[in-house]
Amino acid sequence: xxxxxxxxxxxxxxxxxxxxxxxxxxxxxxxxxxxxxxxxxxxxxxxxxxxxxxxxxxxxxxxxxxxxxxxxxxxxxxxxxxxxxxxxxxxxxxxxxxxxxxxxxxxxxxxxxxxxxxxxxxxxxxxxxxxxxxxxxxxxxxxxxxxxxxxxxxxxxxxxxxxxxxxxxxxxxxxxxxxxxxxxxxxxxxxxxxxxxxxxxxxxxxxxxxxxxxxxxxxxxxxxxxxxxxxxxxxxxxxxxxxxxxxxxxxxxxxxxxxxxxxxxxxxxxxxxxxxxxxxxxxxxxxxxxxxxxxxxxxxxxxxxxxxxxxxxxxxxxxxxxxxxxxxxxxxxxxxxxxxxxxxxxxxxxxxxxxxxxxxxxxxxxxxxxxxxxxxxxxxxxxxxxxxxxxxxxxxxxxxxxxxxxxxxxxxxxxxxxxxxxxxxxxxxxxxxxxxxxxxxxxxxxxxxxxxxxxxxxxxxxxxxxxxxxxxxxxxxxxxxxxxxxxxxxxxxxxxxxxxxxxxxxxxxxxxxxxxxxxxxxxxxxxxxxxxxxxxxxxxxxxxxxxxxxxxxxxxxxxxxxxxxxxxxxxxxxxxxxxxxxxxxxxxxxxxxxxxxxxxxxxxxxxxxxxxxxxxxxxxxxxxxxxxxxxxxxxxxxxxxxxxxxxxxxxxxxxxxxxxxxxxxxxxxxxxxxxxxxxxxxxxxxxxxxxxxxxxxxxxxxxxxxxxxxxxxxxxxxxxxxxxxxxxxxxxxxxxxxxxxxxxxxxxxxxxxxxxxxxxxxx
Numbered sequence: 001x002x003x004x005x006x007x008x009x010x011x012x013x014x015x016x017x018x019x020x021x022x023x024x025x026x027x028x029x030x031x032x033x034x035x036x037x038x039x040x041x042x043x044x045x046x047x048x049x050x051x052x053x054x055x056x057x058x059x060x061x062x063x064x065x066x067x068x069x070x071x072x073x074x075x076x077x078x079x080x081x082x083x084x085x086x087x088x089x090x091x092x093x094x095x096x097x098x099x100x101x102x103x104x105x106x107x108x109x110x111x112x113x114x115x116x117x118x119x120x121x122x123x124x125x126x127x128x129x130x131x132x133x134x135x136x137x138x139x140x141x142x143x144x145x146x147x148x149x150x151x152x153x154x155x156x157x158x159x160x161x162x163x164x165x166x167x168x169x170x171x172x173x174x175x176x177x178x179x180x181x182x183x184x185x186x187x188x189x190x191x192x193x194x195x196x197x198x199x200x201x202x203x204x205x206x207x208x209x210x211x212x213x214x215x216x217x218x219x220x221x222x223x224x225x226x227x228x229x230x231x232x233x234x235x236x237x238x239x240x241x242x243x244x245x246x247x248x249x250x251x252x253x254x255x256x257x258x259x260x261x262x263x264x265x266x267x268x269x270x271x272x273x274x275x276x277x278x279x280x281x282x283x284x285x286x287x288x289x290x291x292x293x294x295x296x297x298x299x300x301x302x303x304x305x306x307x308x309x310x311x312x313x314x315x316x317x318x319x320x321x322x323x324x325x326x327x328x329x330x331x332x333x334x335x336x337x338x339x340x341x342x343x344x345x346x347x348x349x350x351x352x353x354x355x356x357x358x359x360x361x362x363x364x365x366x367x368x369x370x371x372x373x374x375x376x377x378x379x380x381x382x383x384x385x386x387x388x389x390x391x392x393x394x395x396x397x398x399x400x401x402x403x404x405x406x407x408x409x410x411x412x413x414x415x416x417x418x419x420x421x422x423x424x425x426x427x428x429x430x431x432x433x434x435x436x437x438x439x440x441x442x443x444x445x446x447x448x449x450x451x452x453x454x455x456x457x458x459x460x461x462x463x464x465x466x467x468x469x470x471x472x473x474x475x476x477x478x479x480x481x482x483x484x485x486x487x488x489x490x491x492x493x494x495x496x497x498x499x500x501x502x503x504x505x506x507x508x509x510x511x512x513x514x515x516x517x518x519x520x521x522x523x524x525x526x527x528x529x530x531x532x533x534x535x536x537x538x539x540x541x542x543x544x545x546x547x548x549x550x551x552x553x554x555x556x557x558x559x560x561x562x563x564x565x566x567x568x569x570x571x572x573x574x575x576x577x578x579x580x581x582x583x584x585x586x587x588x589x590x591x592x593x594x595x596x597x598x599x600x601x602x603x604x605x606x607x608x609x610x611x612x613x614x615x616x617x618x619x620x621x622x623x624x625x626x627x628x629x630x631x632x633x634x635x636x637x638x639x640x641x642x643x644x645x646x647x648x649x650x651x652x653x654x655x656x657x658x659x660x661x662x663x664x665x666x667x668x669x670x671x672x673x674x675x676x677x678x679x680x681x682x683x684x685x686x687x688x689x690x691x692x693x694x695x696x697x698x699x700x701x702x703x704x705x706x707x708x709x710x711x712x713x714x715x716x717x718x719x720x721x722x723x724x725x726x727x728x729x730x731x732x733x734x735x736x737x738x739x740x741x742x743x744x745x746x747x748x749x750x751x752x753x754x755x756x757x758x759x760x761x762x763x
Contacts, residue, residue: 043108044082047115049073049093052566052621052663054711057119058254060095075254076715084108091115097122099565120566120620130226130246131478131499132433132468133201133235133386133422140470142478142501144511144557144574146171148225150250155661155670157705157723157756159262159273159296161247162214164222167657167672169612169628170229170576173214174650175750178310178735178743179347179362183214183750187229188576189608189634189651190242194519198246200337201420202372202390203236206441207522208414209368209394216341216366218294218318220260220275223250229576230515230553234464234480234497235422235435241517241551241580249322249337252279252288256715257763264756266311271298273758286326293319300351303752306737308360311751312347320370332377341368347743348402355399356406359739363399368392382426390418402739407449416441431468433480437461451592452539458522459487476501486520489548493518512556519549521584521600540586543601553578566620575611576632587641604638606648621663629656629675643693645680650747652677670705670723674749681747686740694734699748702727716763722756729753 045064049057056077063070064081066089073079086109093101098119127135131143138145146168158164162183165173172186184192197205197213205213229243236244260275277292296316300309320339327334348361355361372390379385394414401408422435438461445454466480478499485492499513521542557574582602590597610632618624634648654677662669676699683694705723712718731752736742 041086042082043084043086043110043113044080045084045091045108045113045115046078046080047117048077049079049095049117049119050077051098051119051121054709055717056715057095057098060093060098060119062117063092063094064089065092066090075256091117093117093119095119099563122563128226129201129248130198130228130244131235132431132466133435134384134424134433139509140476140501142468142476142499142511143228143513144555144559146227146229148227150223153219153222153225155659155705157262157721158219159275159294160215160219161217161222161225162750164219164225165214165245167628167659167674168227169614169656170574170630171227172652172655172676173750175746176650176744177347177362178308178741178746179312179360180212180345180364181215181312181347181750182211184210185214185245186651187227187243187245188578188610188630189632189648190578190580194242196236196240196244198236198244199370199390200249200372200374201235201246202388202418203439204370204372204390204392204416204418206392206394206414206416206443208396208412208443209366209392212343212345212364212366215314216316216318216343216368217247218275218292218296218316220277220292220294221247221249221318221320221339223248230513230555230578234466234482234495235433241519241549241553242578250277250279250290250292251322251324252281252290254279255281258760259762260758260760262756262758264754266298266301266751266754267303269299269301269311271754271756272296286328288322288324290322291320300347303731304735304737307349308738308741309347309349310735310746312345312362313351314343314345316341316343318342330377332375335372335374335376337370337372339368339370341366356401356404356408359404360402360741360743361399362743365397367395384424386420386422386424388418388420392416405449408447409449410445410447410452412443412445414441414443429470433464433466433468435462435464435466437464456522457487458520460520461485474503484518486548488520488522493548493550507560507562509559510557511559512554514552514554516550516552518551519584521546521548539592539597541589541597541599543599545602546584546600547582547602549580549582549584549602551578551580566618568616568618570614570616572614573611575609577607577609579605579607581605583636585640603640604636606634606636608632608634608648610653623663624661625659627656627658630654642691643682645693647680649680649682652679667706667708670703670707672703674701674703675699676701676748679747681745683736683745684742686742687736687738688742694745696747697733699730700728701725701730701749713763718762719760721758721760725751725754725756727753 049060051057058073058075060073061070062079069081071079071081088105088107090105091103099122101117101119126138126147128138128141128145129135130145131141148164153164162173165171165185170188173183175181175183187195196203226246257278262273264271274295280289298314300313301311303310318341323336325334344365346363348358350358355363370392374388376386396412398410399408417440420437422433425432441458443456462482462484464482469477481496483492483494495516497515502510504510555576557572559572561570583606584600585603586598586600588596589599612630614628616626631654634651636646639646657674659672678698679696681694681696684691703725707719707721709717709719726749729752732748736745
């Protein structure tokens with residue numbers, strides 16, 4: 001029997017066949033159009049990548065993983081991804097110094113989607129160079145290093161190196177003269193002459209230039225500052241007993257010009273600071289140049305109405321150039337640098353007259369020229385060497401006198417040459433460093449009126465060997481030894497160093513270091529900065545039996561740092577012990593008509609010990625808090641002869657700081673508090689009748705700053721700021737008066753209450 005299909009079934013089959021035929025025809029038509037060059041609709045994504053402070057992030061890699069398409073941001077942080085088909089995607093961003101970014105999944109079906117990205121800074125990783133003279137992550141370095149970043153320098157509104165070093169754990173910058181206001185930096189309580197100041201890892205700051213050098217080096221020259229506390233490193237020579245301060249100059253990363261005005265009022269008297277720096281980078285990034293210039297002028301400030309200044313005049317003009325070139329075929333980097341610093345400062349009275357017509361005057365005119373070159377070359381994946389040469393010539397004219405003394409003029413010339421060669425070889429988990437260095441320090445100092453003529457040339461050579469041994473992820477050992485030969489010594493001095501890093505857990509590490517150092521006897525020292533009382537000069541001779549000062553130091557500490565998204569918690573505790581042997585002391589052996597004759601001899605030893613605590617928390621771009629406190633004891637083995645005291649003078653047992661930074665939509669506010677505890681200070685007769693040893697008061701200094709960054713145009717911005725230093729006017733109240741004052745009897749904060757304002761324009 002023949003089976004019949006229902007009519008509706010036949011109709012369905014017909015409709016299905018029709019639809020299939022229609023779809024097949026459409027598909028053929030589409031294929032023909034594609035064959036003729038027709039494309040599906042494509043889209044693009046455009047946006048900017050910035051950091052917390054709304055600064056542009058250049059060279060960030062913006063990636064769409066689903067299709068493997070990526071692009072780098074330009075100088076203004078802008079990126080554009082094109083030719084993207086419709087679909088579901090997410091964006092990932094990678095940039096050096098920032099946490100990785102990953103967006104939520106989104107559906108792209110519109111043209112030119114705008115996507116702005118804010119990156120969180122990677123706060124726990126820092127690149128340091130001081131411990132090994134090669135770039136290395138701080139987390140992998142056994143030597144503890146304190147880093148003052150360019151952002152820290154900006155927050156402090158620092159105009160020079162001295163101001164940049166403030167608010168650092170275990171470090172104090174003090175004003176040591178009421179006339180010329182020379183400063184020194186103390187590391188863990190030890191005088192400035194026990195620290196070595198480096199510029200780009202070269203020890204070119206001499207005993208002469210170090211007297212005023214902290215204020216002469218402008219902030220425009222600084223990229224960051226690295227501080228290693230404790231005895232001498234295997235890589236550096238003498239005068240590194242207390243530690244090393246390494247000034248790292250700026251290397252350009254983008255094409256940029258920055259101009260700054262900082263105007264300050266100190267007790268109604270103006271201080272003007274003008275700054276400029278420009279960065280130039282070639283398109284292939286192989287050639288870079290950095291140019292900086294700075295001008296500072298300060299009027300004299302008299303705080304006790306005795307016609308003599310407490311803060312003298314300063315006129316400083318500085319400029320310099322860093323040039324970099326990468327030779328890709330050789331895999332080598334060349335750096336050439338030049339700077340010139342010209343400064344004239346004067347304290348006392350009658351500034352419109354020559355120094356010898358004033359009742360009291362200290363006048364110093366310094367002209368300093370520095371040139372350097374550095375060559376870094378990779379011979380292979382495991383072998384690298386560094387060659388560097390630095391030369392700094394300092395020419396100084398001075399007057400240290402009172403009561404219109406015509407004999408107090410002097411001239412000093414101090415050319416210094418430093419040559420360094422270092423070879424690094426990696427063998428498995430070991431990085432061996434072998435190096436040789438030589439420093440030549442010439443000094444010619446003439447004070448004809450005091451019959452003082454010093455003309456000497458000091459040679460210091462060093463040979464060092466260091467092993468940086470990394471044992472897995474949890475343990476690192478840095479060992480080194482240096483053989484030192486100084487022209488004033490008849491023997492070779494060995495200074496070994498051992499440092500250990502243990503990563504106890506992911507966020508907790510333990511560091512300990514043992515090191516030794518030495519300080520060779522030299523005729524010229526910062527002792528020759530004369531604190532005038534009665535117009536006497538000073539002549540210093542070394543004892544024939546004088547031995548070098550030596551030291552050993554031990555430090556141990558824990559570092560904890562944990563970053564979660566945009567938040568960071570950091571804590572550290574460090575204990576330190578520094579023992580000094582054969583301390584140099586001066587005792588009077590004769591007196592001429594207008595000068596004291598002193599002899600430098602070896603005294604007893606001394607020791608400094610204590611601990612520092614640091615704590616910091618960053619809550620994204622909104623709030624950050626930090627504080628650091630140092631508690632220490634400084635003792636001579638035997639009482640010094642003048643005041644029968646065993647305490648270090650001008651060294652408080654407790655000092656520290658706390659700071660807060662808050663950012664909102666209107667402005668950013670910075671608050672800081674600095675504390676200086678009681679200390680012993682010598683007070684010599686002149687204004688007072690008899691010499692005496694004073695106990696100073698404590699000081700609490702509060703500083704505040706408001707600033708606002710405004711971005712406009714493409715890669716242009718202006719940062720406007722206003723601040724008050726020493727808000728409560730916490731300042732020394734018992735300053736000496738008159739021409740016979742003890743100008744060295746000055747302590748406490750560097751300035752009274754001061755107001756400042758200015759702007760920084762970059763484009």
